[in-house]
Amino acid sequence: PFDVLVVGGGPSGATAAVYAARKGIRTGVVAERFGGQVLDTMAIENFTSVSYTEGPKFAAELENQVRQYDVDIMNNQRGAKLTRDDESGMISVDLVSGAQLSSRTVVISTGARWRSMDVPGEAEYRNKGVTYCPHCDGPLFKGKRVAVIGGGNSGVEAAIDLAGIVAHVTLIEFDSELRADQVLQRKLRSLPNVEVLVSSMTTEVVGDGTTVTGLNYKSRTTDEAHTLELDGVFVQIGLLPNTEWLEGTLELSARGEIVVDEAGRTSLPGVFAAGDCTTVPFKQIVVAAGSGATAALSAFDHIIRTDVP
Numbered sequence: 001p002f003d004v005l006v007v008g009g010g011p012s013g014a015t016a017a018v019y020a021a022r023k024g025i026r027t028g029v030v031a032e033r034f035g036g037q038v039l040d041t042m043a044i045e046n047f048t049s050v051s052y053t054e055g056p057k058f059a060a061e062l063e064n065q066v067r068q069y070d071v072d073i074m075n076n077q078r079g080a081k082l083t084r085d086d087e088s089g090m091i092s093v094d095l096v097s098g099a100q101l102s103s104r105t106v107v108i109s110t111g112a113r114w115r116s117m118d119v120p121g122e123a124e125y126r127n128k129g130v131t132y133c134p135h136c137d138g139p140l141f142k143g144k145r146v147a148v149i150g151g152g153n154s155g156v157e158a159a160i161d162l163a164g165i166v167a168h169v170t171l172i173e174f175d176s177e178l179r180a181d182q183v184l185q186r187k188l189r190s191l192p193n194v195e196v197l198v199s200s201m202t203t204e205v206v207g208d209g210t211t212v213t214g215l216n217y218k219s220r221t222t223d224e225a226h227t228l229e230l231d232g233v234f235v236q237i238g239l240l241p242n243t244e245w246l247e248g249t250l251e252l253s254a255r256g257e258i259v260v261d262e263a264g265r266t267s268l269p270g271v272f273a274a275g276d277c278t279t280v281p282f283k284q285i286v287v288a289a290g291s292g293a294t295a296a297l298s299a300f301d302h303i304i305r306t307d308v309p
């Protein structure tokens, strides 16, 4: 059995593995795709001490660093079920492949995925004007015109954030009203360079083959079609945590995020969680990495306080 089994190989899982391995305890990592969301990222400019890097390079370095330690990496493997034996305290993780792994502690770091609009042009222009992360890509659109899709808290926060950087923001909401908190909506409506369109459905992202040049949408009240000329589209219609496999096992929030405390503990003793799959606020590489360190150190703390089963 492992002392620490990490499920997920993104920035949070890789950091948890490094921290656990450096304690000299038996550490394993199960990852469906080592690197995680970073693999789909182009430029990364907000990970301190690395002024500029690119996603695939960052992911390769994550894996290299983990491989410098005695860590059992099980790549292309997916966790399907987690169970804890109340008597022994041992935790089992069943993989989709049929294998079963046993560990004294588990760090779950299975990350999240952005919900997409599924309209023509969205996939084609991903990272070429279509983006899901205002904190990451906002500065790329300095002085330009952009749209934000989605009028929930994340969409309205993104629009407020971007309004300070870009020339103009159009916020597009499918429903007849915004769903964001009133205080955010008031702030949004006070900004001179933001236009809000409700009851509007995005139908296509248009581009010139290289980059985004506009967006087509349809009014849901009049059925009229419109085109906006712009350079960027920020899709903010939800971040889905990869926690479906844990439903009924440990406490999840209404959004499906694993509920953790400040030490990364979940509702199951011996099970810790980190990164985008948790209730830790702000989904960023540096935040995920930090929470991975927290979870691994908490797992170590748990091990030294419990008897070996």
Ligand code: FAD
Pocket (backbone or CB within 6 Å): 007, 008, 009, 010, 011, 012, 013, 030, 031, 032, 033, 034, 035, 036, 037, 038, 040, 041, 042, 043, 044, 045, 046, 047, 077, 078, 079, 080, 109, 110, 111, 112, 113, 114, 132, 133, 136, 137, 242, 245, 274, 275, 276, 277, 283, 284, 285, 286, 288
């Ligand atoms: P993830 O990176 O999502 O990794 C999850 C890991 O778990 C993966 O290895 C995955 O394969 C694995 N996994 C999932 N389910 C299972 C399962 N059931 N069993 C086993 N393994 C599983 N952040 C920044 O700070 N700066 C940026 O510039 C930036 N740009 C971004 C650009 C894009 C296009 C995207 C999508 C995100 C960007 N982010 C950026 C956000 C950042 O990538 C995430 O916050 C970060 O990757 C979260 O790390 P994580 O380890 O929690 O999860």
